[in-house]
Amino acid sequence: MTFQIQAVTVYGKQPGQIRTVPFRTGTLNIVTGDSRRGKSALLTIIDYCLASSDYPVKAGKVRTYLGAYAVTLVKPGQQLFVARRAPERGTAISTVLCILSQAPDTPPPPLEELSFTTPLDVAKDLLSDFCGIDRTVKVPAVARAQTIAPSIRHALYFCFQAQNEVANPDLLFHSQGEEWRPNTIRGVIPYFLGAVDPEQAALRNRLRLLRRDLSDLEAKLAQARDLGPASGQARALLTEAVEAGLLPHRDSEPTAEEVSSLLRIALEGRNQLVPEAGNDSDSDPLAAATGRRTQLRRAVGQNRARIADLKRALEENDDFAGHAREQRTRLASLGLMRVDRDTSQAAHCPVCESPIASANSTVAAIMHDLERLDGDLHVIGSDTPALQRLLAQEDEQLQRLRTALSRNQDEINEISAGLRALQREPDDVQRAAHVRGRISLYLDTTAQHVRAPQVEDRREDLQRQVAELEGLLSDDTQDDRLTSYLSLISQNIRTKAAALELDHSDAPIRLDVNRLTVVADTNDGPVRLADMGSAENHLGYHVATLLSLHEWFSEHRGPVPRTLILDQPSQVYFPPDYTGEPTPQGTDLSHLLNVYQTIVNTTQALDGALQVIVVEHADLADPLFRDHVVERWRYSNNQALVPPEWITEPIDEDEDEDE
Structure with missing residues (x-):
């Protein structure tokens, strides 16, 4: 069982300043308010407390007047309090957190009672455990030669929709637009949907490691062959010995054993200097x-x-x-x-x-x-x-x-170096002595190599293990399971799209995890979300997809927080400076209420298994909206995330960023 969010708590920079925003679990929660009252900061605060590696809280009153943040996470019979200080001046983030296991309904403690001692990586593991994520599972990364251990950070891709994401035609999931995130999302989706068998995943990871070991061993064996007596360096020295008159010219290519013997003959000087051949270019x-x-x-x-x-x-x-x-x-x-x-x-x-x-x-x-x-x-x-x-x-x-090319380059390098050295010698005797010195150094080096522990050729054993694992994995049906699950989820997306009266909802809809988008398969061909007109369609398919995914997570015990946070879905229908009064009438209002009705229907159908938190500019009079409002932060009632009495200096609201 995973968790929902019971409260967000903020601590001011002055002693005794504490402010808690409570949420109801298992239902829709709406925080409505004017611009620059701290609404959007709720999502970034939750993100920061859940082991973010950066500081997503935007500049403004929140950063200026708050010194620490906290979230209270709950699941049946358990409560976890997670607090994190704002970064100190000159640092990017705070790398330690305070994590407390509490009895249910325990209120947030004062800041002076908190001990920030849990390192960030440990905190991420604890939060992953609390979320129900199996940290022993490794899934292959897409387009990268490594594996991914799913964590709480990966689960949040399916829980957050920031203001610039909730109706984005090009980005379906949270953080999808950041570098490497698309491939990471593609890699972890099968795990969170339940398509990954942990035992099969372990076998796949073992197979990947064996293949890597086999590749490394082949490289080491190739290197050992290059250091042997038939290497390019040895052949080049043999050529220099012939040029220096230490050995006679040979028409045939010597074998590896012959190269070693000939070099020793040249070193021991058994032959007199052989007269140098003519300057024929063929030699x-x-x-x-x-x-x-x-x-x-x-x-x-x-x-x-x-x-x-x-x-x-x-x-x-x-x-x-x-x-x-x-x-x-x-x-x-x-x-x-x-x-x-x-x-x-x-x-x-x-x-x-x-x-x-x-x-x-x-x-x-x-x-x-x-x-x-x-x-x-x-x-x-x-x-x-x-x-x-x-x-x-x-x-x-x-x-x-490639190995032959490497040896050939070594040979060319040695010949070039040797010829340059020989050209500096005044007579044949000194040139021969110089070559003998190079041969002696080489033979001493190879002798040390022979005496060193040799690379054991375990290729046959590794190849056998690889073949065995490939046989065990040949019947793995992970791809079939994933295709089946996505088909069922896609049917649910289409049902919700029809309820939202979206374009193309009469056609088959599918969630494309390769392109990370929604596609409508029409008679005229596939239509991706980015190709659909109207921001209303973009918002609607975002909502339909995320709700359908969370229904699947809830019904199949997916290790994803049972919380979906949407930042200002009404931006599609109302202007950014909308204050909530008077309430617009007509089609736009009807469509917005339809979005909220779909959210409420989903939370009710899941019987408390899903919590949806929405931050809004709009403040609608309809009971469907009004009955789910938990906070109103407006200038008219002097309410905001940061209490006005904490603000000691006036801030130019026109310059302060929307929070």
């Missing part, structure tokens, strides 16, 4: 190494082109197979027509058993199409494994070519 070692590099680069380019072609073929196979399966499913659903296409027996209605004349030709055509699609799918299914094997072979070849 130029640097030119030969550069030529090999050109060939290797060409081979890499050809290999990459083959990989791109194979990947394109696999994608085309997948796309075709998907369309073919969809078409086959549609045709197969017509199998209610029970008829033998090879006989003249009429088909019968599956409901009333009445014969249906002239059905044979139609059914025969359908059966023919089904057989054709089955054949196509069989061909695609048999081609795909072969393409995957070819792709794996090309990937391995690319790795080998």
Whole structure:
């Protein structure tokens, strides 16, 4: 069971200053008031107290006159008090909180009784636990090579709608417009909807780690091979030895074992200096190494082109197979027509058993199409494994070519350095001594490498574990569960959209978690929220989507706070400077009341399992609105979040930001 918000408490900077804003759980709460009375600060204060990594409270009276903030969180039989100081001058945030477990209905304590000692990361874990989030679960991040541990901060994406979000056609969820947030939202949605099996998630994380270990091991083994006797550096030294006359010229490429032996021969000086060959360009070692590099680069380019072609073929196979399966499913659903296409027996209605004349030709055509699609799918299914094997072979070849390129570059570097050094030597004897010194240093270094602990080749064991986990996860139905859940939620969104009389509510509506938007599938094609006209539609689909998600969370025990906070939904219908009097009449008022009726209907249907907090400029006389008002902060009654008596200096209201 997760929590709702019982109160927001603010502490002034002077001793004894404390102000509490109470809320009713399980129902709609409205805080209405004029501009610059602190309404919007409620959302940012709650966000800050729930372990925010920044300080979202805007500049103005709230920042100027408040020294600490607190929220009281409740769930059946439990109460948690969370307080956090405003940042000290010169600091971005306060990194410690005060978290107290209290008996139900315990009032907020005075500031001097609070002890701010809980670090921010610990506070986030405690709040995640209180919310019911399983902190052992890791879900894969979208488009990033890491995992995400869902926390209270992720749950709040579905609980807040700030003033610039509640009717935004481009942003459906809280903080969606910030960097990396869209992919994070995509990554955690399956967990909060209940589509993630914790055991399967643990296996997926284990598989990810094993694949990373396998990749790291292959890199280490490749590095160890580069340090071995057949490395590019060794071959370059062999070339220098030939150039210095320590070894005779060889037409064939020596093996790794031969390179080591030849270097030792050159070092021990068993041969007399070999007369230097002519200056034929064909014997130029640097030119030969550069030529090999050109060939290797060409081979890499050809290999990459083959990989791109194979990947394109696999994608085309997948796309075709998907369309073919969809078409086959549609045709197969017509199998209610029970008829033998090879006989003249009429088909019968599956409901009333009445014969249906002239059905044979139609059914025969359908059966023919089904057989054709089955054949196509069989061909695609048999081609795909072969393409995957070819792709794996090309990937391995690319790795080998890259290793060869690395060795070749080492060889070029060594030859260049050696030639520069040799050019500085005045005679053949000194040049030979210089090369012997370089060979000696290299052999000593490789000897130390041989004596060092060798990298154990555990690739076979890691590959076996990866294959086992892939087999265990092959039957994982997380994607199917997510698709099913989103389909049910989308149906609920459409129902609420119809109640709100929104455009396209007569068409199928779906929540698209890849694009993080709502889409109407019309006869003219899909229409995304951003393409829908009218701010009323934008607001309506925001409200319908968030309410439908919270219904799902409540009915399926999703670990998300049972609180939805909306900042000024009436901005769609009334001007920003609307004061509440006189109350507008006509269609706009009717539509706004319809929004509130939908909210009330949802909270009532959930029987106390959902709390909705709305901050508003509007102050409607209709009982539907008036009966849910918990606070009125207007200049006429001298009420605000920050009590007027706390304000010791006059503030220019025209310059003070809307709070």
